[in-house]
Amino acid sequence: MEEGHIVVLDVGKTLAKLTLWTKAGILVERRVRQNARICRNDENVLDVHGIENWLISTLYEFARIRRVESIIPVAHGAGIALIRNGCLATDPIDYEMPIIAADRDGYEQERDSFEKTGSPALPDGLNVGLQLHRQERLRPDLFDEHLTIVTWAQYWSWLLSGVATTEATSLGCHTDLWLPMASKPSDLASRRGWARRMAPLRKADSVLGTITAEWSDRTGLPKDVKIYCGIHDSNAALLAARGFSEIANNESTVLSTGTWFVAMRSPAPKTLVDLKKIPEARDCLVNIDAYGRPVPSARFMGGREIEILTGVDARRVDIKPDQPALVAAVPAVLRAGAMVLPTMAPGFGPFAHGRGRWLDMPIDPSERRAAVCLYAALVADAALDLIGARERILIEGRFAEAEVFVRGLATLRPNDKIFVSNAHNDVSYGALRLINPSLMPSAALEAIEPFDYDLLSYRNTWRSESERMEEAA
Secondary structure, three states: OOOOEEEEEEEOOOEEEEEEEOOOOOEEEEEEEEOOOEEEOOEEEOOHHHHHHHHHHHHHHHHOOOOEEEEEEEEOOOOEEEEEOOEEOOOOEOOOOOOOHHHHHHHHOOOOOHHHHOOOOOOOOOOHHHHHHHHHHHOHHHOOOOEEEEEHHHHHHHHHHOOOOEOHHHHOOOOOOEEOOOOEEOHHHHHOOHHHHEOOEOOOOOEEEEOOHHHHHHHOOOOOOEEEOOEEHHHHHHHHHOOOOOOOOOOEEEEEEOOOEEEEEEOOOOOOOOHHHOOHHHOEEEEEOOOOOEEEEEEEOHHHHHHHHHOOOOOOOOOHHHHHHHHHHHHHHHHHOOEEEOOOOOOOOOOOOOOOEEEOOOOOHHHHHHHHHHHHHHHHHHHHHHOOOOOEEEEEEHHHHOHHHHHHHHHHOOOOEEEEOOOOOHHHHHHHHHHOOOOOOOOOOEEOOOOOOOOHHHHHHHHHHHHHHHHHO
């Protein structure tokens, strides 16, 4: 009989990805879908139905390529789904939707302190508790004994298995619903009655059951396909990083890059995490890893900012053939003092209140893209400082292939070892390691060489101006 294969469903904010793997961690097939931006009834919602239809057709395709044995979902953390009487009760809110002041003001008075939750007050709907607060105000009829609340990755495992769950890495992702040190729902969640409506907590590596008969029929997959609970995407990247001997149980930080740049620090063993030392106001938070341990984290909307600065239709900064030209453009950028001041994504990152703008924007396209990569490195450097990152930093995700960004960061942090790993499959590899913790990486880490020139004065100018704008805001 043919060996069973594993499917990883990765539902990101911008892209949904489906990958097919052997048990040995060899990639067989990969499909990617651009998620739609949807406004329905004056509400921005996630592309849940479009992703579902694509998932059906792609699983149908995979079923004819290899024998699928297991499916494990991965998803971004700022989503929640409401299930009622076995159906999705309402489309999940898109976390980038602005929340009106009346909702936010009432909610802010109820939130637990950052020192308890490690969850900062964030813009729009990035705090899942605020999403629930708004939905309850608009649809109080939904919030009765028939309602079940599931986290976003676990919505997909519920859809495939029929078993509703929640999971700690998603609950611990700036939701306001979880106490990371106590491993239980927050006082807010209990007081509002949401905690008792949350689906049972399960570990990310739990097998919830087999695929439902309906989904087996819709996709042609065997009826014995196992469905796993699933995990928050940045935590999957962290788990993948720990598969490398250089990272493992050492003091290290993983910088996951995509729409969001998320730095997650794994303190050395027996190091205590002091929430009082993490600056809430600068987009820092505490995540929870797959084993329930607190993870000091910092983030900014790096991929979105790069897109804004370069233009949607411009050549991407991570295209491999362009890297020599972008590297060659760096000296001209430094001589001109061309730089971007934060932030192009207001409300996010270590300089959330800054008004993003260019200083001496280059005319040359290569120089402009090189300056944008240096900007990403400068913001990443500041974010890493905020959580005490040191010794080892692993960059993963799409922008690990942007040479000016990774070499710029290595130059800015001469006392740290900077590594990159496979830019496309680290999240999926982390999901595979939930099933098989002993799975070894398919390739070694690459150590990044810094630039030959000093970026200190460039950084000093940038930091000084960025901090001045932040203080004045």
